[in-house]
Amino acid sequence: MLDRLKDGESIIVAEGFLFEMERRGYIKSGSFVPEVVLDHPEVLRGLHEEFAHAGSDVVLAYTYYAHRHKMRMIEREDELEKMNREALRIAREVADKTGTLMAGNICNTTVYQNGNQEATAAAKAMFKEQIEWAVEGGADFIVGETFLEYGEAALALEAIKEYGKGLPAVIMVAANTTDKLVDGVGVAEACKKLEDAGAAIVGLNCFRGPGTIMDLLKEVRAVCKGPLAALPVPYRTTKEEPTFFAINVPGTEQRAFPLELQTCLCTREDIAKFAKEAKALGTQYVGLCCGNAPNYLRIVAEEFGKHPPASDYSPEMHKHFVFGSEKIITDHYTKTVKSLITGKA
Template sequence: MSSLDKRGLKERLTAGENVLVAEGYLFEFERRGYLKAGAFVPEVVLKHPDLVRSLHEEFVHAGSDVVLAFTYYGHREKMRLIGKEDLLEPLNVGALRIAREVADKTGTLMAGNICNTTIFQRGDKEAVAKTRAMFKEQIEWAVQEGADFIVAETFSELGEAKVALEAIKEYGKGLPAVVTLAPQATDKTYDGVPMGEACRQLEEGGADVVGLNCHRGPKTILPLMTEVRRACKGPIACLPVPYRTFEECATMQSLKDPITGRREFPVDLPAHLCSRTEIGEFARACRAMGVQYAGLCCGNSSHFMRVLAEGYGRSPPSSKYSPDMSQHYVFGSDPSFKKYYQEGLIETVSLNNKV
């Protein structure tokens, strides 16, 4: 993407372009030892802002068109749970400023981010009001710090997603809204609405992009995306987790150790990571389906993002270092030492098979 490209999200999508988005900051910083699994609060923004900046840059290098401010689970309720509600505004403003800085530097878009509040309860007026108030303050900070659009994500209830969309429309000063639902083991939202129909309602409610993110891996999210594509007229989004979910274990939360039967979420999920080949296949399937807003969620890393970008026909800067096995001393095409090492490899494989 050119650093001179000043077009917004809607302009790019209207022109028929695809927008690729790297998510997954929570899991990546937990893996690196800068964030605690369980609470999953992005305190790293305050303690190590340089690392957040670096990961933004790494994802852009790998092909992301968007720098998503790391405010996921940085909302009032999560901060209250860890006793640091007084740091709510510094965390949000800090994350937004880092994202804006990187977006300006790299010529990408910057998105503000709101998500499931963990307190929403349908039919409970007080809970709904608190949910709306939490969205309001985060949206207003995003507007203040120059976000290009707002992402509202990982909602298992259509009702909460609608509250988020209404808040963006009321407090977002006209910024575009991307709203995505998080499908659980069933094909409906918690409030009983099929995913395609739920996305259609959000689209009709004024969301500029609708779709699905998180919980499900590529294999179990794509069938639902077919429903979303059929139900919606405008741009659709798909951002699964990069884990090998399947019919019996449709979500990452339901994946189990094949030997012990123990639940793997969250710390042992790497045992279920997709291959790069599978991510490439997912990207090509999304592109063929007409998914214009695509990415990966929890478990994402820059090498996956590069493969996804390449699946969309891109060559991001990191593609300079995409694998080229022709240069490998055993499997490559250079005749130097090739026969010697291949014979040794064949002998080793033969011995292993006899054990």
């Protein structure tokens, strides 16, 4: 990974397993623990393969929220190690099969509390065991992500450096409705500190969509000199509703998160615009987070100049029997039928 970054290459990264598996009926909304790893490993393998087909350069082991606190919540703590090792095994096998990188994954612990030594120790202990399993599982690097507080992000980086056997660390924070994290540290300041502390890549993931993440990314780019990460959620966030927690179902006052977020999905043009802007900013580690799907990721890959296998099946609307322009398509469809089904001449 580091060699590719030094050569100026971009790395396309598929995330978003959590929401996609919930949509497919394999994990529960709310707890969002990756039970699919143990209960339906064949489904997880298939999703990894789909994302690689769509252009992902990384198979991220699905160990997000597969930590001790979450496993205790669903009363499956005794399967913690088994879940992590199985997720890593599947990811490593798919990465080897598709010629991609494989990353271990740690995330916000939901137990960390700034200034609370006991909570900090508990969080670090959870990081330690997941990092050590990732190393033993053959990870090429470790991703630490969706940190709401600088303190927890710094703790995750410290743990990766201490227990990761020299593996590079990608550290991403999650911005809320302001330009500061929960503990009051500015997003750009946090990323600069993390970069200075040894993170190979820093940036933002989750919470914000393409419409509200770019301004913060520009602030980070202004102070960080190394590779930048950008993985927004593919939802139509706005200045008034900057995170996917804040979005309402269009035309209502009903909160969309989490069960009605499909009403707020970005268009493909929204995703292409984000990818163009991210590329222009010099972003090298780029993808999409919660809500991602292979068709979205293919767009990101193509905007970054890649042609993954899925690009062989990119849209060719000029061949559509009503809306196309090919000479073989008759006027009966392009004129008569089109006016009838659209209500427009």
